[in-house]
Amino acid sequence: MRVNDYHFRDTWLLSAPVRTVFDAVTDVAGYPLWWPDVREVTRLDDDTAQLVCRAALPYVLVIRMRRAEQDPDRGRLRVHLTGDLEGSLAAVVLGRPGGTRLEITQRVLATKPLLRTLSPLARPVFRANHALMMRRGRRGLQHHLSAAGAR
Template structure:
């Protein structure tokens, strides 16, 4: 891994049916409505969009996102990222023994935004913290407003 590369991974546990979680994660256009770090999503092609992301640190990332895998049967999503960061992101949603679901997340990116590249050696822990805050807000947002498991009509 080079000094400009970063890896992130995590799990979201939610009291939602796996299919509901998968559908929310697959619908990128609606992210700004429930995920505060996603400031905007703009369709740029049939299967591409441009997203603007900002968490707690005073910078925005503009990224073109192109889906590579969209498998509702296995509940796997994978996309290529290009822009201020470049790389891949992957989600896999599984059932959690009747208690809801677990969505696992993995991202491997290279920072391309010049201002951020300069600060990488010193700021890497802050970038990880910023990412963790963004992910936490997403986990809270995806559950808010969704009908919990066992309350479906």
């Protein structure tokens, strides 16, 4: 494995129905409403969006997400990533007692020159930054879903 290859697995436990969670995570344009690290989303076509992300570290990632699979009946979502990160993200939305389990798997190659240059030394810091971004995403989504349910 190259030093700028990353594999992330995250599980979000959410107290909302499966379909509600699926609809929220497939509405990429809505991410900035609940995910503080997704600063901007631009729809490029029916299957592609460009995201501008920034977590705790002082750099921005520009990532294009192209839908490869979106199956609400099976709770499956998969996108191809290009730009500052190249690779894929897959998600499975599963029912659980009291809500939903969202399992997210990302396999990416950091292509942004800054990340490629610093990966040999800063890899643990980049991984921590990613973990922080995902924690804030989970909390933001839970709050967003709770507020939507209260309306």
